[in-house]
Amino acid sequence: MIPLLKRLGLNTYDVDSTSHIQVDTDKCVQCVGKPCTISCPAGTYEASPDGKIIVHYERCLECGGALVICPYGAIKFRFPNGGVKYKYG
């Protein structure tokens, strides 16, 4: 299996200087399953030991899933101005 970061590295990104994703981590602390860490194809959401979520926004593949994966509505998402650029698609 090719590791995720290596696969993401195949893509061209034009990373914005600020994050296009905001997570209300107060909600995450209460969240048991942390589905965002499982459902994001780019591994954007990582659980930290204190129960909060670290957002690796620069990995985002802009699939749109952020709008449905959090059952508590903790994720605020809009598309980045730069972001990923596919060659094949």
Place this chain on the structure above:
Amino acid sequence: MSFDADVIIVGGGLSGLSAGITMAREGLNTILLERGEYSGAKNVSGGRMYIHSLLKLVPDALEKAPLEKPITKETYLMFCENNKKISFSFEEKGKRNSYSVLRAKFDRWLANEAENLGLLISYSTNVYNAYREHEGITLETDKGALKAPIVIDASGVTSVVFRSLGLRNFSPDKWMLGVKEVVKGNGLEREEGEAITVVNAIKGAKGGGFIYTNKDTLSVGFTITFDSIPKSEKPAKDLVEEFREKMGIEGEVLEYSAHAIPYYGYKNLPRLYDKNVIAVGDAAGFLINDGFTIRGMDLAIASGMVAGIAVKKLVESRNYENTEIYYKMLEESFILRHLELAYNRFSVINSSLSLYPDVICKVLSDMFTVSEDRRTLISDALIRLKESGITLGKALDDLRKVVL
């Protein structure tokens, strides 16, 4: 009140460009906003386009469009427990009904066609909000605000305009995630293209895998409903790799991509029009998955064309609220009819498709096994269904829905 254009299209994918081409031909003053640096920069599909709509939009597309290969061979592969699997193929050489495509190339070409017809496209323009103002719609973008009396939302599944107007309510069971890899050519000896549809490749995942052959590459991908990802054997980030390895596909991986897919079904379609706004393509939820075909691209092109004609009527009548005419035109087109036709099969796939492969495999395994205690096909099937907790009534009802 001054507007920036008669009509603004948000999104320069297939649906937006098709609307734009139609309106450019009708001579409407149109602006298209696309957040990618070029059309297709952000777009992903499995990669098989049924070309009937494209040929209506661009009649000489077969000569000009960057299509990959005509698909003339279909293979079905169904995994079941204990390493059993079923497969069958169907070949129809010379058929020219669908082609594999790669969207970064294809959409860019279509955008170029549109610009040649005079459509104004503003790239790298990200729309992030929309609201009603002065009998029209104002769009907020990273390049400033733009206003028009009518807006076509062609921004794909995330439908930014309808969402901003409070006309969308998304949920993880009504969206699928598609993950995909493009792999450098192998298994491409066959001159015409092949589509492989794979069922039950990853346990717990409500969805399936696909492989399409392109000219120099393979498109390998997996689709799964968002609500079933936490129940699947693998997390989203590993799905396509797991699938590729299970299929034994080797070769250099050139790209890894992901995109959401609307999965509403005819009876749950979201709002398609409202005063001053019209939704097309994925933004309208126009996607068909009936177990035999995944179709969004032909519906995107066709709905964009219908929207273009509807908007022309609105502009001529100067009555921008009467967007219901778009719906009436959709009803007359194949779009809603095909969505409705597919709904029964869609509902079976959605509720119980994953139950059947194991039953079918058990029955086939029994038939190909000879021992003293042998049953007829029918009595064996009935026993195996019962073991899996499927009543005969349910099986017959599902069968009826799939066939009718």
